Amino acid sequence: GENVEQHPSTLSVQEGDSAVIKCTYSDSASNYFPWYKQELGKRPQLIIDIRSNVGEKKDQRIAVTLNKTAKHFSLHITETQPEDSAVYFCAASTSGTYKYIFGTGTRLKVLA
Amino acid sequence: NAGVTQTPKFQVLKTGQSMTLQCAQDMNHEYMSWYRQDPGMGLRLIHYSVGAGITDQGEVPNGYNVSRSTTEDFPLRLLSAAPSQTSVYFCASSYSMTGLGEKLFFGSGTQLSVL
Numbered sequence: 001g002e003n004v005e006q007h008p009s010t011l012s013v014q015e016g017d018s019a020v021i022k023c024t025y026s027d028s029a030s031n032y033f034p035w036y037k038q039e040l041g042k043r044p045q046l047i048i049d050i051r052s053n054v055g056e057k058k059d060q061r062i063a064v065t066l067n068k069t070a071k072h073f074s075l076h077i078t079e080t081q082p083e084d085s086a087v088y089f090c091a092a093s094t095s096g097t098y099k100y101i102f103g104t105g106t107r108l109k110v111l112a
Numbered sequence: 113n114a115g116v117t118q119t120p121k122f123q124v125l126k127t128g129q130s131m132t133l134q135c136a137q138d139m140n141h142e143y144m145s146w147y148r149q150d151p152g153m154g155l156r157l158i159h160y161s162v163g164a165g166i167t168d169q170g171e172v173p174n175g176y177n178v179s180r181s182t183t184e185d186f187p188l189r190l191l192s193a194a195p196s197q198t199s200v201y202f203c204a205s206s207y208s209m210t211g212l213g214e215k216l217f218f219g220s221g222t223q224l225s226v227l
Binding site: 009098 | 145147152156171202221
């Protein structure tokens with residue numbers, strides 16, 4: 001079945017620096033790739049997503065890139081702020097399967 | 113709109129007990145699902161539904177039952193709780209039943225401990 005690997009498991013950056021989280025998926029038919037942010041004790045919330053017909057998508061300080069050939073996608077956060085500290089999950093889904101397979105999460109700490 | 117509502121927020125069970133985790137949404141979403149979250153393992157899909165009367169298994173369905181009698185409700189049943197089912201459980205829903213991939217709206221979670 002589909003498998004999604006996520007790295008790193010923890011990431012510490014200085015405030016103002018950039019953070020990059022990478023995910024690799026196994027099913028070449030996957031075509032939807034969302035990213036969720038989960039603050040401590042809270043529910044996961046979608047922050048950005050990308051479909052397979054697009055190579056990059058940006059939303060202010062957040063961007064996601066997709067390399068279909070290599071089967072990996074990445075989350076980029078620029079000018080990090082303390083409120084970016086959270087656990088980030090990537091996921092992959094294939095049309096018609098109704099399943100979202102999540103990565104194991106990255107705990108991001110932004111140091112002031 | 114209340115969104116996705118889960119009850120209870122916390123629950124402690126003894127091994128072998130049964131219970132039902134409740135999930136309700138008021139957004140007229142066709143797709144509903146249950147995940148469990150364990151440290152270092154991310155979110156794993158237990159069961160999902162694409163509409164009333166339709167359910168299917170996810171990655172880790174053993175030990176759990178679901179049913180979908182209405183669009184709004186999607187309860188998760190533990191028939192005989194085991195310590196391995198200690199976890200945080202999230203219900204999630206989305207508009208689409210086409211399987212094209214849509215934003216998931218999560219409930220606030222249920223922290224379950226099985227002793």
